[in-house]
Amino acid sequence: MNSIISSFKLQKTLSPEIWDNAESNDFNTIRLKSDIRKHLLDIAKDFIDSMGVDLEIEDILFVGSLTNYNWSNYSDVDLHVVIDKSKLGTEPIVADEFFDAKKQNFNLKHDIKIKGYDVELYAQDVNETLDSKGKYSVLFNKWVETPSISDFELDKNSVIKKVKEFNKTLTSLEKMENTKEKLDKIDAFKEKIRKYRKNGLMGGGELSNENLVFKYLRRSGFMEKLSDLKTNTTDSILSLENAELLPK
Numbered sequence: 001m002n003s004i005i006s007s008f009k010l011q012k013t014l015s016p017e018i019w020d021n022a023e024s025n026d027f028n029t030i031r032l033k034s035d036i037r038k039h040l041l042d043i044a045k046d047f048i049d050s051m052g053v054d055l056e057i058e059d060i061l062f063v064g065s066l067t068n069y070n071w072s073n074y075s076d077v078d079l080h081v082v083i084d085k086s087k088l089g090t091e092p093i094v095a096d097e098f099f100d101a102k103k104q105n106f107n108l109k110h111d112i113k114i115k116g117y118d119v120e121l122y123a124q125d126v127n128e129t130l131d132s133k134g135k136y137s138v139l140f141n142k143w144v145e146t147p148s149i150s151d152f153e154l155d156k157n158s159v160i161k162k163v164k165e166f167n168k169t170l171t172s173l174e175k176m177e178n179t180k181e182k183l184d185k186i187d188a189f190k191e192k193i194r195k196y197r198k199n200g201l202m203g204g205g206e207l208s209n210e211n212l213v214f215k216y217l218r219r220s221g222f223m224e225k226l227s228d229l230k231t232n233t234t235d236s237i238l239s240l241e242n243a244e245l246l247p248k
Contacts, residue, residue, distance in 0.1 A: 004074065004216055004219050004220060005154070005156055005159065005160070005216070007072035007073070007074050007219075008070070008072075008154050008159075008207075008212050008215070009070070009072075009152070009154070010069045010070055010149060010150075010152050011069050011070070011071060011072075012069075012149075013069075014030065014066075014067075014068075014069065014071070014147075015066055015071050015075075017115045018032065018033060018036060018066055018114075018115065019031065019032060019033065020032075020033055027143050027146045030143075031141065032062065032136060032138065032141065036114055036115070037138055037141060039114060040060065040062065040077070040079060040114070040119075040138045041060065041138060041139070043079065043112060043119060043121070044057065044060045044079060044081045044121075044138070045057075047079075047081055047106055047121045047123075048081060048083075050102065050105075050106050051099075051102045051123075053088065055083045055084070055087060055088075056083070056084070056087075057081060057082065057083060057139065058082040058083060058084060058126045059082040059126075059137055059139050059140070060079065060080070060081055060082065060137065060138040060139040061079070061080040061082060061124065061130070061135055061136065061137060061138070061144065062077065062078070062079060062080075062135075062136040062137075062138050063078050063080055063130055063132035063134065063135050063136075064076060064077075064078035064132060064134075064206075065206065066078075066117065067132065067134030067135065067136050067147060068132075068133055068134040068147040068206060069147055069149050070152075070206060070207060073116075074215070074219045075117055076117055076118045076119070076120045077114045077117045077118065077119045077120065078120050078122065078132075079119060079120065079121050079122065079138070080122045080123075080124040080130070081121065081122065081123055081124065082124045082125075082126055083123060083124070083125065083126065084125070084126045085099065085123070085125045085126075086125075099123035100123075102123065103121055103122055103123055106121055107120060107121055131201035131202060131205065131206070132145075132206065133145065133147050133148070133205055133206055134146065134147035152207050154212070155209055158209050159209055159212050159213055159216060162209070162213045163213055163216050163217065163220075163222075166193070166213070166217060166222065167222070169189060170189075170222065170225065170226060170229070173185060173186055173189065173229060174229060178232075178233045178236035178237055179237070180237065182233055183230065183233055183234065183237070186226070186229060186230045186233065187230070189226070190226060190230075193214065193217070193223075196210050196213070196214070197210055197211055197213075197214040200213075200214075
């Protein structure tokens with residue numbers, strides 16, 4: 001726990017592995033390293049091609065802690081491919097489900113790294129706004145929003161307390177029998193975590209306690225464990241041996 005908690009701190013510069021002139025205070029001189037930019041452009045193109053639909057890329061945004069001063073060895077390269085989802089010709093909720101499924105499939109199928117950092121792909125609608133304080137356009141090779149070094153004091157006890165609370169809930173879910181009620185509770189729990197993080201981002205940004213709790217959950221393997229629990233529960237319910245599915 002201590003190693004993850006200690007990663008929640010501000011660095012003095014941006015990551016020198018990712019940025020040219022990372023130590024500068026003049027963002028007109030700070031640029032994504034050319035070889036990294038080339039690879040990210042290729043990755044984004046492959047991501048769009050994997051969807052099997054003809055969509056124009058509006059932008060490719062690099063966001064998250066590696067575009068800010070709170071990067072660490074736990075960071076990911078968060079790459080948002082900006083598209084106009086309305087051009088898919090479906091209802092917005094259907095389009096979101098389609099792109100979410102494609103994203104999950106791509107990220108599970110590939111294990112791409114940039115300088116040791118995992119690359120995570122997202123399909124972002126052109127009208128969607130992001131809460132990230134650092135945004136860099138890989139497509140146009142310029143900053144969309146620059147980060148800043150601000151005073152930050154970690155409320156360690158609050159973060160640990162909330163993490164323990166979420167772990168307690170997960171343990172309770174694991175002990176439940178594999179029924180539809182369990183699946184519903186897992187979905188509700190995942191939605192609770194999503195809203196908890198979103199509220200934190202909107203209120204306090206990337207360094208809010210809520211977002212740091214989420215980062216801890218992701219870095220510790222909690223979120224993967226929760227997803228696996230849903231998959232295993234679903235498999236158990238759908239298996240022929242399950243009495244609920246047998247004819248009366």
